[in-house]
Amino acid sequence: SQQGEEDPQALSIQEGENATMNCSYKTSINNLQWYRQNSGRGLVHLILIRSNEREKHSGRLRVTLDTSKKSSSLLITASRAADTASYFCATDAPGGGNKLTFGTGTQLKVEL
Protein backbone atom coordinates (compact mmCIF):
# COMPACT_ATOMS: atom_id res chain seq x y z
CA SER A 1 0.00 0.00 0.00
CA GLN A 2 1.16 3.50 -0.74
CA GLN A 3 -0.45 4.81 2.41
CA GLY A 4 1.77 7.26 4.22
CA GLU A 5 2.53 7.10 7.87
CA GLU A 6 2.63 10.31 9.85
CA ASP A 7 4.79 10.71 12.87
CA PRO A 8 4.02 11.53 15.60
CA GLN A 9 0.42 10.38 15.83
CA ALA A 10 -0.27 13.17 18.29
CA LEU A 11 1.60 16.33 19.22
CA SER A 12 0.87 18.85 21.94
CA ILE A 13 2.73 22.17 22.07
CA GLN A 14 2.40 25.64 23.50
CA GLU A 15 1.32 28.59 21.41
CA GLY A 16 4.29 30.27 19.78
CA GLU A 17 6.31 27.06 19.50
CA ASN A 18 7.08 25.34 16.22
CA ALA A 19 5.37 22.08 15.26
CA THR A 20 7.03 19.49 13.06
CA MET A 21 5.21 16.55 11.54
CA ASN A 22 6.75 13.83 9.42
CA CYS A 23 5.36 11.63 6.69
CA SER A 24 6.86 8.49 5.20
CA TYR A 25 5.57 6.70 2.13
CA LYS A 26 6.39 3.49 0.32
CA THR A 27 6.61 3.95 -3.44
CA SER A 28 7.75 6.61 -5.89
CA ILE A 29 5.54 9.65 -6.22
CA ASN A 30 4.66 12.48 -8.61
CA ASN A 31 3.93 14.91 -5.82
CA LEU A 32 3.11 15.08 -2.14
CA GLN A 33 0.46 17.24 -0.55
CA TRP A 34 -0.41 18.25 2.98
CA TYR A 35 -3.98 18.73 4.20
CA ARG A 36 -5.50 19.97 7.41
CA GLN A 37 -8.73 18.75 9.01
CA ASN A 38 -10.47 20.55 11.82
CA SER A 39 -12.64 18.41 14.04
CA GLY A 40 -15.89 17.47 12.32
CA ARG A 41 -14.95 19.22 9.08
CA GLY A 42 -13.65 18.31 5.64
CA LEU A 43 -10.00 18.36 4.67
CA VAL A 44 -8.43 21.55 3.41
CA HIS A 45 -5.41 21.64 1.11
CA LEU A 46 -2.34 23.38 2.54
CA ILE A 47 0.55 22.89 0.17
CA LEU A 48 1.81 20.72 -2.70
CA ILE A 49 5.43 19.81 -3.34
CA ARG A 50 6.54 18.09 -6.52
CA SER A 51 8.93 15.16 -6.60
CA ASN A 52 11.68 17.33 -8.12
CA GLU A 53 11.40 19.95 -5.36
CA ARG A 54 13.15 19.74 -2.02
CA GLU A 55 11.57 22.55 -0.04
CA LYS A 56 8.57 24.82 -0.28
CA HIS A 57 7.22 27.64 1.84
CA SER A 58 3.77 29.11 2.26
CA GLY A 59 3.26 31.65 5.02
CA ARG A 60 4.11 29.92 8.32
CA LEU A 61 4.34 26.54 6.61
CA ARG A 62 7.55 24.93 5.43
CA VAL A 63 7.53 21.58 3.67
CA THR A 64 10.53 19.47 2.81
CA LEU A 65 10.70 16.40 0.64
CA ASP A 66 13.42 13.75 0.54
CA THR A 67 12.58 11.28 -2.21
CA SER A 68 15.65 9.15 -1.43
CA LYS A 69 14.23 8.52 2.04
CA LYS A 70 10.62 8.60 0.87
CA SER A 71 9.78 11.12 3.53
CA SER A 72 8.42 14.63 3.97
CA SER A 73 8.10 17.02 6.87
CA LEU A 74 5.68 19.84 7.59
CA LEU A 75 6.85 22.62 9.86
CA ILE A 76 4.40 25.13 11.27
CA THR A 77 6.25 28.06 12.79
CA ALA A 78 4.97 30.28 15.61
CA SER A 79 1.95 28.06 16.15
CA ARG A 80 -1.41 29.43 17.22
CA ALA A 81 -4.33 27.84 19.03
CA ALA A 82 -6.22 27.99 15.72
CA ASP A 83 -3.66 25.57 14.23
CA THR A 84 -5.15 22.80 16.40
CA ALA A 85 -6.26 20.19 13.86
CA SER A 86 -5.25 16.91 12.25
CA TYR A 87 -2.69 17.07 9.48
CA PHE A 88 -2.43 14.54 6.68
CA CYS A 89 0.05 13.93 3.92
CA ALA A 90 -1.19 12.58 0.60
CA THR A 91 0.67 11.13 -2.34
CA ASP A 92 -0.03 10.15 -5.89
CA ALA A 93 1.93 7.48 -7.70
CA PRO A 94 3.19 7.63 -11.30
CA GLY A 95 0.60 6.00 -13.51
CA GLY A 96 -2.00 6.29 -10.79
CA GLY A 97 -3.95 9.01 -12.54
CA ASN A 98 -5.08 11.76 -10.24
CA LYS A 99 -5.81 9.47 -7.30
CA LEU A 100 -4.46 10.55 -3.90
CA THR A 101 -3.61 8.18 -1.06
CA PHE A 102 -3.72 9.71 2.41
CA GLY A 103 -1.57 8.98 5.41
CA THR A 104 -2.71 8.22 8.92
CA GLY A 105 -2.50 11.79 10.17
CA THR A 106 -0.98 13.73 13.07
CA GLN A 107 -3.27 15.29 15.65
CA LEU A 108 -1.83 18.64 16.68
CA LYS A 109 -2.99 20.45 19.76
CA VAL A 110 -1.74 23.97 20.38
CA GLU A 111 -2.38 25.15 23.91
CA LEU A 112 -2.60 28.72 25.09
Next chain:
Amino acid sequence: DAGVIQSPRHEVTEMGQEVTLRCKPISGHNSLFWYRQTMMRGLELLIYFNNNVPIDDSGMPEDRFSAKMPNASFSTLKIQPSEPRDSAVYFCASSFPSGRAGELFFGEGSRLTVL
Protein backbone atom coordinates in the same frame (compact mmCIF):
# COMPACT_ATOMS: atom_id res chain seq x y z
CA ASP B 1 -18.09 29.65 -4.89
CA ALA B 2 -20.21 27.38 -2.68
CA GLY B 3 -17.60 24.63 -2.52
CA VAL B 4 -18.37 20.93 -2.61
CA ILE B 5 -21.82 20.30 -1.19
CA GLN B 6 -22.73 17.02 0.47
CA SER B 7 -26.02 15.81 1.85
CA PRO B 8 -27.13 14.66 4.27
CA ARG B 9 -24.62 15.85 6.86
CA HIS B 10 -25.81 13.21 9.31
CA GLU B 11 -27.68 10.00 8.72
CA VAL B 12 -28.76 7.43 11.29
CA THR B 13 -30.32 4.29 9.93
CA GLU B 14 -30.96 0.71 10.84
CA MET B 15 -29.10 -2.27 9.50
CA GLY B 16 -30.52 -3.46 6.20
CA GLN B 17 -31.79 -0.07 5.10
CA GLU B 18 -30.67 1.63 1.89
CA VAL B 19 -28.52 4.73 2.27
CA THR B 20 -27.94 7.32 -0.45
CA LEU B 21 -25.31 10.02 -0.04
CA ARG B 22 -25.21 12.94 -2.44
CA CYS B 23 -22.53 15.25 -3.72
CA LYS B 24 -22.42 18.38 -5.84
CA PRO B 25 -18.85 19.15 -6.95
CA ILE B 26 -17.45 22.59 -7.60
CA SER B 27 -18.57 23.89 -10.98
CA GLY B 28 -15.90 23.33 -13.61
CA HIS B 29 -14.16 20.52 -11.73
CA ASN B 30 -14.01 17.39 -13.83
CA SER B 31 -12.78 14.89 -11.27
CA LEU B 32 -14.84 13.63 -8.34
CA PHE B 33 -13.72 11.38 -5.50
CA TRP B 34 -15.53 9.49 -2.74
CA TYR B 35 -13.52 8.79 0.42
CA ARG B 36 -14.49 7.05 3.65
CA GLN B 37 -12.93 7.99 7.00
CA THR B 38 -12.90 5.80 10.09
CA MET B 39 -10.72 5.75 13.18
CA MET B 40 -9.50 2.24 12.38
CA ARG B 41 -8.73 2.60 8.67
CA GLY B 42 -8.20 6.33 8.21
CA LEU B 43 -9.10 7.88 4.86
CA GLU B 44 -9.80 5.34 2.14
CA LEU B 45 -10.51 6.15 -1.50
CA LEU B 46 -13.63 4.32 -2.57
CA ILE B 47 -14.03 5.44 -6.18
CA TYR B 48 -13.20 8.34 -8.45
CA PHE B 49 -14.61 9.73 -11.68
CA ASN B 50 -13.09 11.77 -14.49
CA ASN B 51 -15.59 13.53 -16.76
CA ASN B 52 -18.43 11.53 -15.16
CA VAL B 53 -16.76 8.20 -16.00
CA PRO B 54 -15.67 5.87 -13.16
CA ILE B 55 -11.91 5.43 -13.42
CA ASP B 56 -10.99 3.39 -10.37
CA ASP B 57 -13.50 1.65 -8.11
CA SER B 58 -11.03 -0.77 -6.56
CA GLY B 59 -11.67 0.75 -3.15
CA MET B 60 -15.39 0.00 -3.13
CA PRO B 61 -15.74 -2.51 -0.29
CA GLU B 62 -18.22 -4.88 -1.88
CA ASP B 63 -21.28 -5.15 -4.08
CA ARG B 64 -23.39 -3.43 -1.48
CA PHE B 65 -21.73 -0.17 -2.49
CA SER B 66 -22.41 1.59 -5.77
CA ALA B 67 -21.65 5.07 -7.08
CA LYS B 68 -22.99 7.02 -10.01
CA MET B 69 -22.27 10.33 -11.66
CA PRO B 70 -25.09 10.99 -14.10
CA ASN B 71 -23.82 14.47 -14.94
CA ALA B 72 -20.99 16.87 -14.14
CA SER B 73 -22.81 18.44 -11.20
CA PHE B 74 -24.09 15.47 -9.24
CA SER B 75 -22.93 12.16 -7.82
CA THR B 76 -24.42 9.59 -5.48
CA LEU B 77 -22.95 6.87 -3.29
CA LYS B 78 -25.44 4.17 -2.38
CA ILE B 79 -25.19 1.42 0.22
CA GLN B 80 -27.77 -1.33 0.02
CA PRO B 81 -28.20 -3.05 2.39
CA SER B 82 -26.34 -1.09 5.04
CA GLU B 83 -24.45 -2.78 7.87
CA PRO B 84 -23.09 -1.43 11.19
CA ARG B 85 -19.52 -1.70 9.87
CA ASP B 86 -20.42 0.90 7.21
CA SER B 87 -20.61 3.53 9.93
CA ALA B 88 -18.11 6.22 8.97
CA VAL B 89 -17.77 9.72 7.60
CA TYR B 90 -18.05 9.75 3.83
CA PHE B 91 -16.34 12.59 2.01
CA CYS B 92 -16.78 13.78 -1.52
CA ALA B 93 -14.01 15.82 -3.13
CA SER B 94 -13.51 17.39 -6.52
CA SER B 95 -10.59 18.75 -8.53
CA PHE B 96 -9.49 19.95 -11.92
CA PRO B 97 -8.15 17.07 -14.00
CA SER B 98 -4.48 17.47 -14.59
CA GLY B 99 -3.10 14.06 -15.43
CA ARG B 100 -1.31 14.24 -12.13
CA ALA B 101 -3.16 14.62 -8.84
CA GLY B 102 -3.86 18.22 -8.02
CA GLU B 103 -5.47 19.91 -5.08
CA LEU B 104 -8.62 18.24 -3.82
CA PHE B 105 -11.52 20.32 -2.53
CA PHE B 106 -13.46 18.40 0.11
CA GLY B 107 -17.04 18.69 1.22
CA GLU B 108 -17.93 18.72 4.90
CA GLY B 109 -18.75 15.02 4.87
CA SER B 110 -21.75 12.83 5.58
CA ARG B 111 -21.59 11.10 8.95
CA LEU B 112 -23.34 7.74 8.67
CA THR B 113 -24.37 5.67 11.67
CA VAL B 114 -25.86 2.25 11.02
CA LEU B 115 -27.50 0.72 14.08
